[in-house]
Amino acid sequence: MPIAALNGTHIPFEVIGDQGDWIALSPGGRRGMDELVPLATRIAAGGYRVVIHDRRNCGAGELAFDDRAPEFEIWADDLHALLQHLGASPAIVGGFSSGCRLSLLLALKHPEAVRALLLMRITGGAFAAERLAAKYYTDYIKRVKEGGMDALARDAHFRALIVANPSNQARLQQFDAATFLRIMRAWRADLEAGAAMPVLGATEAQLRSLTMPACVIPGTDRTHPIDVGERVQQLIAGSTWIPMQLKQQDADFIPMEAWCDDATLAEQLLAFLKTLPATGAH
Structure with a gap:
């Protein structure tokens, strides 16, 4: 590939x-x-x-x-x-x-x-914005707040990413949890803002x-x-x-x-x- x-x-x-x-x-x-x-x-x-x-x-x-x-x-x-x-x-x-x-x-x-x-x-629409904000960002925010970046590695999506590209294991472990949370919140806010858009x-x-x-x-x-x-x-x-x-x-x-x-x-x-x-x- x-x-x-x-x-x-x-x-x-x-x-x-x-x-x-x-x-x-x-x-x-x-x-x-x-x-x-x-x-x-x-x-x-x-x-x-x-x-x-x-x-x-x-x-x-x-x-x-x-x-x-x-x-x-x-x-x-x-x-x-x-x-x-x-x-x-x-x-x-x-x-x-x-x-x-x-x-x-x-x-x-x-x-x-x-x-x-x-x-x-x-x-x-509002339903899509709420559903996807939770799926893409809020669920990951909760995981990391409760268990750090190691908890994210146990998520099905991130496990699949590591299987598909083993170098992702180190990338995930080396990423700062506080920075990850800040980025997820910023990305979530942008998606939620789309609820009022066509x-x-x-x-x-x-x-x-x-x-x-x-x-x-x-x-x-x-x-x-x-x-x-x-x-x-x-x-x-x-x-x-x-x-x-x-x-x-x-x-x-x-x-x-x-x-x-x-x-x-x-x-x-x-x-x-x-x-x-x-x-x-x-």
């Missing part, structure tokens, strides 16, 4: 496909890139190069806690650097849930690097400022409600709505595999991608 040293960390990545326009896809949550391989393979077969990567604190990525910016902005900066490293900028950029948030922030911070957006399972991570004015082509495929649970996707599609001028006959479900969270199958999703995305002007990249 290739690894790029960028922005003070090492980013594992994979490029699927060897010709055509560049697409960058990011998964949701803090999940690793492996779950996107089937979808990326289907899209690459349509004539594209798809780059996937493990973000900081995800998959085989390195543990890296830094409060110079909100966590999702740091992820956006890392993907921007990776696209430049690969000579893949500007790219078609998209993702699911937190990966969708990353994509929006990349487009807002570095619009010159984004040809088009693929926005899927968009997260928004989508976590972006204001109405910011969404209206986006001018690149975009498609929106909504989620169907309370963390990714359909009406949040509808609002985003209304605010991004000229964006394309792809409902795929999805219906709102009475569930806090629906796993990716229960939301939509890869074959259907790839078919819909490829149909949208074919409407974009080609760059002539080879």
Whole structure:
């Protein structure tokens, strides 16, 4: 697996496909890139190069806690650097849930690097902000306050990160608990601030400022409600709505595999991608 040293960390990545326009896809949550391989393979077969990567604190990525910016902005900066490293900028950029948030922030911070957006399972609303703030930050704050950084190593997510990248064991042990708590509180406050926004991570004015082509495929649970996707599609001028006959479900969270199958999703995305002007990249 290739690894790029960028922005003070090492980013594992994979490029699927060897010709055509560049697409960058990011998964949701803090999940690793492996779950996107089937979808990326289907899209690459349509004539594209798809780059996937493990973000900081995800998959085989390195543990890296830094409060110079909100966590999702740091992820956006890392993907921007990776696209430049690969000579893949500007790219078609998209993702699911937190990966969708990353994509929006990349487009807002570095619009010159984004040809088009693929926005899927968009997260928004007070319920989502409260649920994710607890899952991503409050739970870890409680663990470290009660048992220090050693307690964090017993958490299922961090155990998985250490298995995927054994060097993360030392990184976790060497990190100062007080600094970790400060960073988690800062990242949590940023996410909670999104409760009043149309989508976590972006204001109405910011969404209206986006001018690149975009498609929106909504989620169907309370963390990714359909009406949040509808609002985003209304605010991004000229964006394309792809409902795929999805219906709102009475569930806090629906796993990716229960939301939509890869074959259907790839078919819909490829149909949208074919409407974009080609760059002539080879």
